[in-house]
Amino acid sequence: MTEDELREVAKEGGKEGGREAAQEVLRALGVDLEHPFEAQKDMHFLRDLRKGTSSVKGKAINTIIGALALAGLYKIFTGLK
Structure with missing residues (x-):
């Protein structure tokens, strides 16, 4: 893998992790995500x-x-x- 490909994978992983964390916080606050x-x-x-x-x-x-x-x-x- 090239350095650019690694950056892209890290970027996508960060976005996914952030999305999951945000959903957990919203669920904890009682927000209906559906x-x-x-x-x-x-x-x-x-x-x-x-x-x-x-x-x-x-x-x-x-x-x-x-x-x-x-x-x-x-x-x-x-x-x-």
Whole structure:
């Protein structure tokens, strides 16, 4: 075998090994390798859920800060009378 042929064999072996390792990791994470589009849909759902909860959290914090500010203003104005 020539050096180029050895490189090609090593390259193909590396690709195959990497492919198998990736599949093992995905299986360990619970990804169904038989239905990759379903796994993609699950990831999209999780991203949407994360963004949605982050948005709700931000709005809740803003509401609480606004309520505290209004309560403080109320206290200040009622104290002046």
